[in-house]
Amino acid sequence: MMNRLIRLSPLALLTLSACAVPVPEKSSRFSWASTRALIAFGDSYTYVQGTRGYANSTFIGSQLDLSYTPQELLTDLIVQNQTATAEGGPNWVEYLTGCGLKPGYTSPLKCEPQLWDFAFGGADISVDFTPLHHNWTISLENQVTQFIGYGNLVLEKFLDKKKTLVAIWIGINDISDSAKYVVNFPTFYNTLQDRLFSLVSSLYALGYLNFLFFNLPPLNRRPGLVNSANPLPNATMINWWNDALANHSSLFAQQNPDTNVMLFDTHAVLSGILDESAKYGFVNTTDYCAAYNQPDILTDPEKYGCLPQDEYFWFNSGHMTSHVHQILAGALEEFLQKESRGK
Template sequence: MSTVKRLLCIAASIPMISAHPPIPTRGNSFDWDSTRYLLAFGDSYTYVQGTHGYPNFSFIGDQLNFAYDAKTLLTNKIVQNQTGTAEGGPNWVEFLTKCGLQEGLTSPLHCERQLWDFAFAGADISVEHTPLHHNYTISLVNQIAQYKQYGHPVLSPKVNPTETLIAIWIGINDINDSAKYPVHFPTFYNDLMATLFDSVHVLYALGYRSYLFMNLPPLDRTPGNQATPTPSPNATQVSWFNGALQHHADGFAAANHDANVLVYDAHSVLSDIMDHPARYGVVNTTDFCAGYDQPDIEWNYEAYGCPSPVDTYFWFNSGHLTSHVHEKMVDDLERALKRWK
């Protein structure tokens, strides 16, 4: 039966606990505890480095090297080091699956909950709406097309769709790249979501039935946006984008009665961390450590003018969250997923 699962976050006074129980649904077939596989798509908030990926951008391949064979995929390993994600350490899908957390190389095949990550750093939804950041960037639409053509035939004998969660976090680049467009933004964001869900239907046709969508973080509160009276994107744009995502997720679930559609309110959770940083071990929400990308930053942070370690900051750099913040968000996300038994 149709299930639209809104994973709503917390009231501001209680850290990391969902504010309200999910709205009752007519079906309840999703079980996080029995989920053995996570297929991830998105941008730099989600990408992990692979031994067969484009350095600093992907787990496997790029737009100029689109095809891969079974051996390449199945021997690929997640790289965990300072540059293995865009966060200086593990990101949310690694914390969620506990796959690839260890320093060094990890095969998804060796994880209890396997992480197959096809996100590409710098991705937007589609060139139909915004240009590629680089000629090798794989857009969200093309990530899914690539997976359909090359990934699914390899993984389908091994990855049972009934034990699989599709995770999609996309839109950070879209809203940043288009923030100054001379368009009616509610309509533009609706068009973006229509394109996104056309690709979600591709995954649905492959047999996948459980979907997790992450809404946008408070991008109006990046260090740069906090320093200006005219943030871009602004809070209204972020709200419109997130509203369009929810609307299309509702529509997708209504049209596909056997689909589990989970929309997680990452925006509210991350906003709560910014509003109450001490509760989460965060001391700086307005700036980032200038030496974040230096090889000795973990222990030599003071040499770069940073009064405390990088993992005490909310922002890793001008637009990414620290690994610590990813971990704190996942504390709540996993509890929310477990409620859907």
């Protein structure tokens, strides 16, 4: 059986040294070892299925009904099966926390650290810029609205906010959904980041001080785009987005010196895995198994003419396999440990 986390080589991890946003020395430095809860927001790269969530979309609730009671939140269970994430298995939040890794049902209350995941599959930042994928999709803006109105009121009664990490990974749908817009993209992406960090400010106002952000993966290397003469989004667009995120996260840290702001360079880590895929056990990095959603694909891939799922980098045309998330979480944990030491 594989370890919960797969770590990158020391050489690969050198790229992470510049990923943190520099912040002034403070009395309350972030400590991953002392972190007791992870609160996550984002899209399908982050969501986990809950027993009270919308199917294949979220841990709890939907845009059709944002409300829930304290009892509903506290009795909600993380589901782990083939369809409980967009990765065909555990994703990075589950590998990082160890919460919800086992098949079946897991209460966040029984995990250390606890995992409270409010991400929604298909989410963009706001409908002011890109349309909802479905009428039940909760945008990041409404994820935060929902959390302020319901989730925080419950969790703050027993979570120490100084020992809670708020993670936000968003933008994958935003940059893809807007790729054919006729706009000045650097300006547009900065406008999106303005909205993102207005939402972060709302979470900061609640008393949360530890924030983790992720830049965009190499989306231009997804199946169907990798050999395209004009992939959208292209590498330049992705760099513009990542630059805007870096600038905004740095500014937020400077304006709020009591916060711990960390920016994880997802793009560098995943690009490194793609560039040296054999080192990590990947055989196919340009395609995916067309039968990825078949119920027996994990146990009998040969039946469909496929490799074992762990040998693919891509789970489908838009998502990475659980194996990639496992490696990513290993790199992320080492990054968080370095941040804890002030490096």
